[in-house]
Amino acid sequence: MTLKACIKLFLTQAACATAVLLGVLIVLERLAPGSVLPYFNFFWLVPVLVVLIGLAGRTREQENGD
């Protein structure tokens, strides 16, 4: 597997994992208020997710361009 494909795979998986984590934490906080937020302010995961999706998309565009 090429390095570019490997990076693309990593970024895609990182974006998926962040999205899943964010979803799980939101559901947990909704079901048991105070179970997550006081320990871990997960809202900063939103910009991280946006950046990861952006990078993964860009890698895909570059691959298509190549």
Place this chain on the structure above:
Amino acid sequence: MRIPRVAAYFFATIPWILVIACLGGLFLLRFPPSGRVQFTFPLDGSHAWFDPFLPGQRVSQAGVQADGWSGQRIFDEPVYASARLPGVYDQVTVSLEATTTRQSLIELGILRDPYAFSFEMHPLWSSELAQGWRQVSVNGISGFVRTDTPDHVLVTNDLDRVVTWGATTTSPRWMDQIQSSKTYELSLRGTHDFYVVPTNGIVSFTLAVQDVNRSRGGDFVAFRFSHEEETLWTDAIGTGGSLDRKPNDVYEKQMRFDGLAPGVYRLSVIADDNVFIRRVTTSAQHWVVGPRLYLGDTAGYAPLQPTQTSMWTNSRHVIAETFHAEGRQTISLGSAHMQITKTHTPVALDRAADEQSEARVLQAPKGDVRFVGDAFFAFDPQALFLPKPRRMTDASNLDQEGVVAVITPYRPPTKTSDGGWLRLSTTYLLPLSGDPLKFVLSAPGIFSRSGAVDIRTVDLIYERPALSPREWWKAVKKELALAWRRL
């Protein structure tokens, strides 16, 4: 450049491993295997586990104060705060690092009944017990005795020389023999507790009750007869109410209880302030009312008929308050006098220093005033007795009053390492649900004395038994049940 497929897939699993570690870490924080979690933080309003005290007109804003320290200053009471529950725990220990200015007594309560807005109050600080007293425990009773007296003084039968603070005691086994019925023309407003000694095993009361309908609609009056916190009988009546704000007719409620064992019994009349007790007829020789006594007016009943406005009391300290301009007057307790000049403003009335013993007359010539004493009130000097020890209040002067023991679960404070601050703490059992936990801090008389309570840090320790696999599963199930309820 080519990368082996296995390495690439391993590389791709790293985000998922981090996610699982993050969730696992949160799970361990929520369900600590030790069963104990502690949060310590300055009271500056920036922490999710404890919201600062409110309302704003009774406290300063949490944060850096004008004189340089960081925390919150309380200068009126009561004030309320809330704490976020970090999971399913059995108990919480609340510790506050605090200093006091001109404030002798502080209590902290946790909300137990949100519908009745009733709090379980615990002692938090007493300047009276700070010096010259030591903590003892006798026969399972905790309290304080003077440093130069033996432990057994705590369980003395001389109720006059003992006070309680946030504790209950066993009532004496008393029984009167001579029976004769007597009627008292009164005007008692709202909820009252009557403590009575049975006569030949009988307690009988006839209460003339009237709803004056100062707010529209009917009311309910509940009656409860109990002994040692055990309810023996309950009843309730509904008053008709009216749409024209006319007072209802007077209704007579007769109660008679036979075959009673020796002791002190309590008859509680629970009603709002629209309901008046106009007359009491009883065969009891010893009966008292308290610690709350609200003398009402006679408008709409018999304005010209005199009602009793003089009582005998074993209280040493009384707080009086009127809610109507007609209730402004001079009240007296023994030779001590106090003028009520404003409505809705509590006034403290204490006995003179040389009148600490025996019953004294409490007078409120115009009526229309609410009293809360540290003991009880009677409408006949022969009827007065002390069914249980006096309450310790912010006005208590234990030396002057000759008190030898204080029955209380109070935990003496410790001094912080930097000196000047005290660590005040108390422990509550936690209800199954009730997130967030609501607290009330009471500092009686703080406003009238221009006192202050400064709090700089809060320490919360939540505890449950260390988790075995079975207990762990129990805790998870409780949490799941709470989550299901919220859906």
